[in-house]
Amino acid sequence: MPELPEVEVVRRGLDRWVTGRTVASAEVLHPRAVRRHEEGPADFAGRLAGRVVAQPRRRGKYMWLPLLPEGAADGRADGAAAESTESTEPAEPTKPAEPVEPTEALLAHLGMSGQLLVGEPDRERHKHLRVRLTFSDGGPDLRFVDQRTFGHLLVADLVPSKVGDRVPAPVAHIAADPLEEAFDEEAFFAALKRRRTGIKRALLDQSLISGVGNIYADEALWRSRLHWARPTETMTRAEASRVLEAAREVMSAALGVGGTSFDAMYVNVNGESGYFERSLEAYGRRDEPCTRCGTPIRRDEFMNRSSYSCPKCQPRPRRARY
DNA sequence: ATGAGGACCTGCTCGC
DNA sequence: TGCGAGCAGGTCCTCA
Structure with a gap:
């Protein structure tokens, strides 16, 4: 039952394993997992393909991966994403690029039973696999597994929040969590x-x-x-x-x-x-x-x-x- | 607007 | 052994 601490642990794991990588494809295996993405599963997948994942963020139980245009610099100074495993060396050239402010993000809520799993692309598919993201480097994929399907993923615009930062639209009305500096x-x-x-x-x-x-x-x-x-x-x-x-x-x-x-x-x-x-x-x-x-x-x-x-x-x- | 209650969902456990 | 009831709960939706 993921609450804030569990979500934060997942966020850190995602930071380690997917930040800076380029999404190759998104496959929706169960439409309910993206039911809050109003334009539907095809649009969801279309918006993810080719995007570079920036550093994951979190507020309360929501977390999101800001999405940069294809080929954008990921904002990491140390290129740490490349050291995750030998097979995840980014294929993209490391030419310097202008920093780009993300305008969209992949938003995730784990609900009751949701999991985000990173692993070898050819491993067995879990019975409750709902969404799968592959990356252009051919390295570990990212899987959203959710037995009870209370969780969901969507791609949303980043908008100003009541806390004062930019967050995915469905998170805009959420208060800061008590571990945030911004909590009032x-x-x-x-x-x-x-x-x-x-x-x-x-x-x-x-x-x-x-x-x-x-x-x-x-x-x-x-x-x-x-x-x-x-x-x-x-x-x-x-x-x-x-x-x-x-x-x-x-x-x-x-x-x-x-x-x-x-x-x-x-x-x-x-x-x-x-x-x-x-x-x-x-x-x-x-x-x-x-x-x-x-x-x-x-x-x-x-x-x-x-x-x-x-x-x-x-x-x-x-x-x-x- | 606000407060309160139900729906959604599936696997597991328990009792008969 | 089979099977239905109960339980788990985050968020959205509806109704008063």
Whole structure:
């Protein structure tokens, strides 16, 4: 279940394996994977062929590969893409070119089960392979594999975002994530006071704060001792800061774990952080003792999914909001 | 505009 | 052994 840390690990893997390379072809094996590309699969593939991939970017759970015109310089000073493996030596001549500002990007959202895998072009095709990109150097290809098809890829124009940078159009309304420098804590707190909803719903609202999913929301709330149905308008500035800091902590920890196995990610740029197996304090621990107080963790239904919390550390507010 | 709930999707697990 | 129910949840869509 990729949330921000897992997506960031994938982004780093993509930076290592595809930045600076030229797309030869894009093959859409399941139209649903590109359903948000309004002009359809053929246009999607057409826009990718021949483009040079610039350094991958990310905001929250979205990531994107800026696309440069064919033959453009990739913006890398060290030509690191060429050292990925012997078979990925770029075929293009390395003549200097004017830096070009990308106007489009390949945008990816992994959804629930999406993976971006880099590997030898002739390896076996996974059952849930949805999209495949090949590169002009004949080196490792890039595969979008997604069992549940909640994820998607599309090519979009880069437009100004509410954060102030240029991002793919579908990301323009997304707030910065709490690990970004640009994250506006004052604006987040003001939004909490304005909203008439519960804190967990607010944490999952990507227009207020991006990158937080169900798992890290529960973990951040457990750490900050806040109940998920706490009305946001009653929260103090200190409580808001607490839950933000907790979110940063859990996501940074997960990123740290995911990052440690990063060097071995040649064929497995897949967003598995390994974090879930060890460090979760609330999520998925129904009836297990709270590691702070020993009270059994409870599971509530919320938004058609689960919320885990400690009944003692996170008492339900008298006025709950969902 | 805002808040709340459902739809989408497939594989796995559980109970009968 | 078979099979249906339940569960997993990010985002978009609809409705009040």
